[in-house]
Amino acid sequence: MEFGQRLKQLRQEKGITQKQVAEAFYTSRQNISSWENGKTYPNMKDLIHLSDFFGVSLDVFLKEDQQVQESLEKAPVKKLLRHVLRSLTFLDLLFGITLLFKQLNIIYLGKIASILILLSIFVIINAILALRRFGKEFDIDMTFPWQLHLRK
Secondary structure: OOHHHHHHHHHHHHOOOHHHHHHHOOOOHHHHHHHHOOOOOOOHHHHHHHHHHHOOOHHHHHOOOHHHHHHHHHHHHHHHHHHHHHHHHHHHHHHHHHHHHHHOOOOOOOHHHHHHHHHHHHHHHHHHHHHHHHHHHOOOOOOOHHHOOOOO
16 A cells, blocks of 8 residues: 555544644644645654554555655755755855946956856856756756745
8 A cells, every 4th residue: 555545544544634643743734635645755754753643663654655765765865955956056146146246336356256256157057957957867856945845
């Protein structure tokens, strides 16, 4: 049985709503619904909490659905890549603002410094695009930082 089906079955057997499970896990009802529909999977901490909450072995969740295992394996990579993506985006914005200030004569930069900053912007944009391609290749959602909706 798939993870989502098992979770829904256990929840219904216990006679509780998605909202009640969400409150116990300090998350949204939509997140629980997403788990039950197989759109997303919980992290390891939440899986352990689920097994305790429903009184079942962790194996019930881990061994029955290969996608749960794959999701857990990708989680650290996903977190690291998102951090790198955020950092690169921040640097790109910082360099862009620096060039804007130069154009507005708020700060002075020599021609060489301006050229180096401009080149850095292009290198960073290329790195961001490469990270997104990498994410797609390994089926990791690499949305831009302002599009991320991360849980705790």
